[in-house]
Each structure stands twice: as C-alpha cells, then as structure tokens.
Amino acid sequence: MKDIQNSIDKRKLSINKTGIKHLIYPMKIACKGDRYQTSVCEFDMFITLPHNFKGTHMSRFIEIVEKYRTKIINLDIIGEMAEDIMKKLEAKSAEIKIIFPFFIEKTSPISKKKSLLNYQCRFVCAIKGNTKENILEVRVPITTLCPCSKEISKNGAHNQRSHVMIRVNSSRKIWIEDIIKLVEKQAPCEIFTLLKRDDEKYVTEKAYKNPKFVEDIVRDIVFQIKKDKNIIWYGVGVLNEESIHNHDAFGYIEGGKTPKCIHWRYS
Numbered sequence: 001m002k003d004i005q006n007s008i009d010k011r012k013l014s015i016n017k018t019g020i021k022h023l024i025y026p027m028k029i030a031c032k033g034d035r036y037q038t039s040v041c042e043f044d045m046f047i048t049l050p051h052n053f054k055g056t057h058m059s060r061f062i063e064i065v066e067k068y069r070t071k072i073i074n075l076d077i078i079g080e081m082a083e084d085i086m087k088k089l090e091a092k093s094a095e096i097k098i099i100f101p102f103f104i105e106k107t108s109p110i111s112k113k114k115s116l117l118n119y120q121c122r123f124v125c126a127i128k129g130n131t132k133e134n135i136l137e138v139r140v141p142i143t144t145l146c147p148c149s150k151e152i153s154k155n156g157a158h159n160q161r162s163h164v165m166i167r168v169n170s171s172r173k174i175w176i177e178d179i180i181k182l183v184e185k186q187a188p189c190e191i192f193t194l195l196k197r198d199d200e201k202y203v204t205e206k207a208y209k210n211p212k213f214v215e216d217i218v219r220d221i222v223f224q225i226k227k228d229k230n231i232i233w234y235g236v237g238v239l240n241e242e243s244i245h246n247h248d249a250f251g252y253i254e255g256g257k258t259p260k261c262i263h264w265r266y267s
C-alpha cells in the first residue's frame with residue numbers, strides 16, 4: 001500500500017512537535033521497595049518532523065505503548081520508550097509525558113483508620129540529539145493556616161487547602177513516596193481521606209500550632225531539596241486556595257541546571 005506519510009512535502013516547514021495526546025492506558029507504576037501499583041495513565045508522545053516529510057506514523061506510538069504495557073514503569077523505562085520512538089520513527093528527537101494518579105495508604109492520626117489518598121504525578125522524558133532529560137513531577141495536597149490571621153484574631157485563624165507541585169531532574173533514582181514525604185513534613189498539616197472527629201480535632205490544632213505563609217512553605221521545601229546533591233534541577237510551586245479571598249496565593253522557586261529539552265514552567 002502507498003505510504004502517504006513518507007511522501008515529500010514541499011512547503012519546507014519543519015514541525016516542532018507531532019504525535020499523539022490524551023491516550024489513556026493502564027500501566028504498572030513502580031513503587032518504593034520493589035513493588036508496583038496499577039494506574040490509569042494519560043500519554044502525550046511527540047517527535048519533531050523534518051520539513052521534507054508530509055506526516056508521521058501515529059500508529060507506531062500506540063505500538064510502543066503496547067510493547068511496554070506489561071513492564072513496571074519508572075523514569076528509566078520512559079527513557080527507553082523515548083529511544084524506541086526515535087528508532088521506530090527515524091526521528092532526531094522525542095518526548096513522552098505520562099500523567100497518572102498515584103495512591104498511598106494513610107493512617108489517620110488518632111483513630112488509626114486507613115484510607116487511600118491520591119497524588120497527581122507525571123513522568124517526562126525528552127531526547128534531543130545526545131541530550132536526554134528525565135523529570136518527575138508530583139502534586140501534593142496539604143492544609144495551611146495563615147500566620148497573619150492567627151496573630152490578629154482573638155478566636156481562630158483562616159486556613160486553606162493548598163497544592164504543592166514539585167518537579168525534579170535527578171542524577172539518581174528518586175521515588176514518588178520520598179517527594180510526598182518531604183512535602184508533608186514541611187506542611188502545617190498533611191491531608192487525609194478518612195478522618196473521625198478526634199482526627200479532625202488533631203489536624204485542626206496541628207495546623208493552628210504551625211502557621212505558614214505560602215512563601216514559608218515554598219522556601220522550606222526548597223531548603224530541603226537543596227540538601228540532595230543529586231538533584232540537577234528543581235521547580236517548586238505552592239498554590240493556596242484562599243478561604244477568605246476571591247483569589248489564590250502563589251509562590252514558586254526553581255534552581256539548578258535548567259533543562260534544555262523540556263520547555264515548560266509553572267505559573
């Protein structure tokens with residue numbers, strides 16, 4: 001059959017990214033301690049297309065996902081997938097993004113009730129020439145309490161649900177669970193799915209005893225990240241969904257060697 005995608009295009013316009021987006025597939029995600037959990041993943045997969053080719057073969061992206069469907073996925077495996085894309089599609093660069101919910105069983109502080117909490121995560125790998133970059137992104141929900149509100153109020157203080165986004169490019173294997181633990185240690189209080197009344201009292205009072213501005217949280221987290229000499233680059237964003245304002249509070253810090261292949265920021 002005639003291969004239309006491989007036919008010559010005469011417009012002389014290269015395409016920065018072409019491929020597939022929003023492919024939903026079940027995959028096995030690596031967990032700490034030689035374990036894994038099955039999650040529903042959303043794939044974005046791209047290559048660059050030279051000006052002389054009319055199109056790429058979209059089906060080949062799916063074939064690669066299917067090839068790795070039974071493997072336990074981590075950043076290293078995503079890197080292998082990106083290399084396979086380049087080889088199979090004869091491309092000079094490739095990029096894969098996988099978004100998925102990651103679940104951790106948590107125990108409530110007083111009643112000791114167990115429940116699952118989900119964290120939105122993303123693996124990203126990009127290859128361009130001889131440069132290869134892997135980035136792990138983890139989004140962690142936490143509870144915060146305003147120091148100013150506590151200081152000026154006689155009865156209580158306002159709190160908010162907050163969202164911490166961490167992206168890291170590391171020279172060693174880094175675990176999702178370790179990123180979550182790092183964030184929750186710096187939070188006024190962590191989030192639980194199942195709380196009884198005694199638990200609610202505990203988490204409310206814990207946050208009240210440990211108030212932090214959005215600036216405090218992002219600085220505290222980065223201060224801990226900088227202790228890991230294996231971190232090549234990091235980006236940390238904190239968003240407070242304000243409870244007494246009709247806007248959100250936000251803070252962001254990044255540092256290290258800026259990625260060359262992966263171009264996106266948190267704003």
